[in-house]
Amino acid sequence: MLPFASDYMEGAHEKILERLVETNYEHNPGYGTDAHSGHAKELILSACGLDADEADVFFLVGGTQTNQIVTDSLLRSYEGVLAARTGHVATHEAGAIEHGGHKVLELPEYDGKIKAADIAGYMETFLGDANHEHEVFPGMVYISHPTEFGTLYTVSELEEISGVCGRYGLKLYMDGARLGYGLAAGQYTEGLPDLKDIARLTDVFYIGGTKVGALMGEAVVYTRGLYPAHFVAIVKQHGGLLAKGWLTGIQFETLFTDGLYMEISGNAIRYAMELKKALQEKGYQFYIDSPTNQQFIVMSNERLKEVSQKVAYSFWCSYDEAHTVIRLATSWATRKEDVEALIALL
Numbered sequence: 001m002l003p004f005a006s007d008y009m010e011g012a013h014e015k016i017l018e019r020l021v022e023t024n025y026e027h028n029p030g031y032g033t034d035a036h037s038g039h040a041k042e043l044i045l046s047a048c049g050l051d052a053d054e055a056d057v058f059f060l061v062g063g064t065q066t067n068q069i070v071t072d073s074l075l076r077s078y079e080g081v082l083a084a085r086t087g088h089v090a091t092h093e094a095g096a097i098e099h100g101g102h103k104v105l106e107l108p109e110y111d112g113k114i115k116a117a118d119i120a121g122y123m124e125t126f127l128g129d130a131n132h133e134h135e136v137f138p139g140m141v142y143i144s145h146p147t148e149f150g151t152l153y154t155v156s157e158l159e160e161i162s163g164v165c166g167r168y169g170l171k172l173y174m175d176g177a178r179l180g181y182g183l184a185a186g187q188y189t190e191g192l193p194d195l196k197d198i199a200r201l202t203d204v205f206y207i208g209g210t211k212v213g214a215l216m217g218e219a220v221v222y223t224r225g226l227y228p229a230h231f232v233a234i235v236k237q238h239g240g241l242l243a244k245g246w247l248t249g250i251q252f253e254t255l256f257t258d259g260l261y262m263e264i265s266g267n268a269i270r271y272a273m274e275l276k277k278a279l280q281e282k283g284y285q286f287y288i289d290s291p292t293n294q295q296f297i298v299m300s301n302e303r304l305k306e307v308s309q310k311v312a313y314s315f316w317c318s319y320d321e322a323h324t325v326i327r328l329a330t331s332w333a334t335r336k337e338d339v340e341a342l343i344a345l346l
Helices: 014-022 035-048 063-074 116-128 155-168 179-187 195-201 231-237 246-255 260-281 301-307 336-345
Strands: 056-060 079-084 104-107 137-144 171-175 204-208 218-222 294-300 314-320 323-329
Touching: 014 246, 035 056, 035 195, 035 218, 035 246, 056 063, 056 231, 056 246, 063 137, 063 171, 063 204, 063 218, 063 231, 104 116, 116 137, 116 155, 137 155, 155 171, 155 195, 179 204, 179 260, 246 260, 260 294, 260 336, 294 301, 301 323
Parallel strands: 079 104, 079 137, 137 171, 171 204
Antiparallel strands: 056 218, 204 218, 294 323, 314 323
């Protein structure tokens, strides 16, 4: 089967595996207090243009865990999180945010993104309600970059959203499960934010490793002095504290040495653009115009029966009675020969 189902189907980049073997018999202190984790934090803060006196980094294991822990660390008990109705926290996390005691407050979505005007509109309606003291208070805004549809926020869109959040006292949190691919897309699409833009415009974001070359792991970056007091205790309450914390530290130390993170992210985008161009030339209908490693196409159900015998893909949604939307995803590990074989098959 040609491997295009998702971007976390392989193990890890060989340089990470090599470093894990090299350091296997080291005697490291636990819970992220080791030198590798400390060095990884320094590398990440430097790449983000952040001052260690105002910002901090913590390594967690997976995306849903990260979203739940960050949300719980930012919100009071009576607050909820504003998110696109198609946002990951609203759809594909089994109610993890609600399970943690906070409600997801849904906003309209536009190709997976939200607009600053809708945030402002929600807040004005909420504050204008004489009974709002009895309702769930909006306390933060959740966005992902890329979104569930592979779309990306521009710098100007982020600036508008960040400005509205500041006006209403909302924390802005960016889910970066596929952040590397969003950053690498800047080679092909103008106006997209780099890592320093994201650090400047958000309160908290995370740099995804699970889907971008690591065995597992996400690096949560708290900016603007927002790192919560006793954060280790919060993480532990959620069952997210990894005793062997150096395992994530070593991986991010490797990813942020010699530009590896951007290099392997670029591999996914380069092949995704090759695939996109070929599909356009072959006349395929795109469900959405994605500039990232996720490409969504509409395929007849009859044709899909044939393709499914040879290609691993993700079902996205039914288009109509005779057609289905599927997602084809490239990754840090995608090989040229697989892309060429897929193009030939399609």
